[in-house]
Amino acid sequence: MRTFDLIIIGSGSGNSILNEDYEGLDVAIVDGGTFGGTCLNVGCIPTKMYAYPATLARHTADADRLGVRAEVQDVRWREMRDRIFGRIDAISQGGLEYRRTLPQVTVYQEHVRFVRPRVLRTASGEEITAPRIVVASGSRPVRPNVPGIDLPQVHTSDTVMRIDELPRRVVVVGGGYIGAEFAHVFSSLGSRVTQVNRSQRLLRYHDPEIAERFAREASRQWKLETGWTLTAIEEWAGDECAAMVTFRDPEDPELTLRLPADVVLVATGRQPNTDVLDARAGGLDVREDGLLAVDEYQRALSDGAPAEGVWALGDISSPYQLKHVANAEARTVQHNLLNPGDLRATDHRFVPSAVFTSPQIASVGMTQDEAEQWAVEHGTEITVKVQDYGATAYGWAMEDHTGLCKLIAEKGTGRLLGAHLVGEEASLLIQPLVQAMSFGLDAHTMARGQYWIHPALSEVVENALLGLEVPEHSPLARQELVGGR
Numbered sequence: 014m015r016t017f018d019l020i021i022i023g024s025g026s027g028n029s030i031l032n033e034d035y036e037g038l039d040v041a042i043v044d045g046g047t048f049g050g051t052c053l054n055v056g057c058i059p060t061k062m063y064a065y066p067a068t069l070a071r072h073t074a075d076a077d078r079l080g081v082r083a084e085v086q087d088v089r090w091r092e093m094r095d096r097i098f099g100r101i102d103a104i105s106q107g108g109l110e111y112r113r114t115l116p117q118v119t120v121y122q123e124h125v126r127f128v129r130p131r132v133l134r135t136a137s138g139e140e141i142t143a144p145r146i147v148v149a150s151g152s153r154p155v156r157p158n159v160p161g162i163d164l165p166q167v168h169t170s171d172t173v174m175r176i177d178e179l180p181r182r183v184v185v186v187g188g189g190y191i192g193a194e195f196a197h198v199f200s201s202l203g204s205r206v207t208q209v210n211r212s213q214r215l216l217r218y219h220d221p222e223i224a225e226r227f228a229r230e231a232s233r234q235w236k237l238e239t240g241w242t243l244t245a246i247e248e249w250a251g252d253e254c255a256a257m258v259t260f261r262d263p264e265d266p267e268l269t270l271r272l273p274a275d276v277v278l279v280a281t282g283r284q285p286n287t288d289v290l291d292a293r294a295g296g297l298d299v300r301e302d303g304l305l306a307v308d309e310y311q312r313a314l315s316d317g318a319p320a321e322g323v324w325a326l327g328d329i330s331s332p333y334q335l336k337h338v339a340n341a342e343a344r345t346v347q348h349n350l351l352n353p354g355d356l357r358a359t360d361h362r363f364v365p366s367a368v369f370t371s372p373q374i375a376s377v378g379m380t381q382d383e384a385e386q387w388a389v390e391h392g393t394e395i396t397v398k399v400q401d402y403g404a405t406a407y408g409w410a411m412e413d414h415t416g417l418c419k420l421i422a423e424k425g426t427g428r429l430l431g432a433h434l435v436g437e438e439a440s441l442l443i444q445p446l447v448q449a450m451s452f453g454l455d456a457h458t459m460a461r462g463q464y465w466i467h468p469a470l471s472e473v474v475e476n477a478l479l480g481l482e483v484p485e486h487s488p489l490a491r492q493e494l495v496g497g498r
């Protein structure tokens with residue numbers, strides 16, 4: 014059995030742990046998939062590289078209302094695909110080759126599983142161990158167990174971005190982040206898309222007002238069906254489609270929905286890879302939802318207490334399933350591994366997320382329902398302001414009838430509790446709100462303690478802040494005035 018100083022399982026955020034402080038250690042990085050992990054190869058990055066041209070196409074189609082008639086004449090899917098993966102595959106390959114050149118790093122390109130605490134066996138049968146192991150082995154798409162799920166017409170986000178042609182008809186199963194982003198990409202680029210969700214509400218973790226506004230806009234762009242569960246997919250011979258997808262009404266099994274498709278995208282959630290890793294054989298606690306149990310310092314737990322020498326980060330142990338969270342947790346592990354006497358906790362207080370559709374969605378903190386509940390529990394009151402983009406100067410410029418910014422704050426203090434946006438560049442507009450929440454800036458100080466560029470779109474945030482019923486605080490004391498003309 015080979016013994017290393019450190020084993021890292023997973024080359025996504027796990028790979029970023031190895032900085033110059035680790036140069037003296039004998040390290041193994043193990044990845045049975047594509048080097049670089051989900052975000053780079055099949056996740057955040059390629060989806061956004063498709064979402065951007067898709068948004069351009071959508072804006073082109075929408076320009077008529079502004080007095081500009083334009084049309085998308087040609088979508089060269091194959092060229093787009095090859096441009097995207099030409100860049101991504103080279104980064105993945107370059108990352109792998111770089112790690113391989115480092116004398117102190119051994120790369121295993123195969124899956125491993127625990128056979129006992131801190132002992133792993135590779136798929137080819139080698140046993141490896143280390144006093145310190147980092148589990149960063151992520152999650153994978155859930156594939157509902159229905160007839161036809163293995164047909165070649167059925168894809169997950171792992172494969173759908175590599176297909177050869179833009180499909181004529183796409184059925185997207187699932188109403189979460191992945192379903193929404195791909196429905197946007199395919200419909201904007203020219204496919205006929207039907208998105209089908211099991212529950213009545215799309216984007217179920219979002220504030221209902223945002224989810225409803227988004228569903229209204231989405232249903233203008235593609236066909237939305239809610240309240241249906243996937244039951245079967247059949248191969249279909251004929252010109253009109255390559256597969257027939259059947260759904261059933263969970264309340265009334267007699268009621269079915271049948272949809273023709275060339276491509277079926279299954280986007281019904283992601284499950285942590287704890288089973289593949291046989292985490293229990295490693296003595297590690299696996300939660301009911303399949304996540305590896307960790308404490309705030311990212312130590313994996315065994316019988317509720319920190320397991321000696323085992324750390325975990327990212328989708329394997331995080332309910333957020335977001336790359337910026339995986340990266341933050343990797344920074345925690347990077348520090349804690351080398352500083353056992355000075356452990357740091359990951360800050361999970363204000364985790365934002367965005368859905369890269371058109372319009373975009375961005376969110377941080379409590380939804381209105383959660384804030385109302387919190388206020389009851391804490392004997393306090395909240396204030397809510399919904400500001401339409403269309404009531405600001407830049408909203409007029411865009412002739413916007415969609416965007417809104419909803420802010421929730423504590424009435425007595427002006428403390429921001431939640432921010433939810435749907436609309437143009439929501440993923441950017443939310444960032445100052447994340448900053449304010451993270452650094453304890455109250456709503457009025459944020460609104461009046463700084464200039465807001467006029468007439469930028471950010472005025473929607475300024476106006477939302479000013480619409481909250483909060484006390485006026487003096488702007489933050491400034492030590493000295495710098496800059497200015």
Ligand SMILES: Cc1cc2nc3c(=O)[nH]c(=O)nc-3n(C[C@H](O)[C@H](O)[C@H](O)COP(=O)(O)OP(=O)(O)OC[C@H]3O[C@@H](n4cnc5c(N)ncnc54)[C@H](O)[C@@H]3O)c2cc1C
Nearest residue numbers: 023025026045046050051056057125151327328334335336
């Ligand atoms: C389509 C899509 C779009 C997304 N878009 C966004 C976005 O816009 N913004 C955002 O914040 N997040 C997004 N995410 C989520 C984000 O990609 C993940 O949260 C993040 O990549 C998780 O990183 P990780 O390091 O935990 O795991 P990963 O990057 O998945 O790395 C885990 C690695 O471990 C390997 N592995 C697994 N099991 C084993 C084993 N037993 N042995 C050896 N190796 C193993 C895998 O091959 C994989 O390479 C998206 C995800 C998807 C699928």
Ligand SMILES: NC(=O)c1ccc[n+]([C@@H]2O[C@H](COP(=O)([O-])OP(=O)(O)OC[C@H]3O[C@@H](n4cnc5c(N)ncnc54)[C@H](O)[C@@H]3O)[C@@H](O)[C@H]2O)c1
Nearest residue numbers: 187188189190191192211242243280281282283333334367
């Ligand atoms: N922009 C981003 O930040 C981004 C983008 C993509 C993915 N992600 C991450 O990836 C994770 C996984 O995304 P996701 O969209 O797959 O999961 P999700 O949990 O967000 O959504 C899954 C959806 O599928 C539906 N569903 C489940 N089983 C079904 C069935 N049998 N028939 C019909 N509908 C069914 C659910 O009702 C739900 O709406 C997200 O939680 C997110 O954190 C993030």
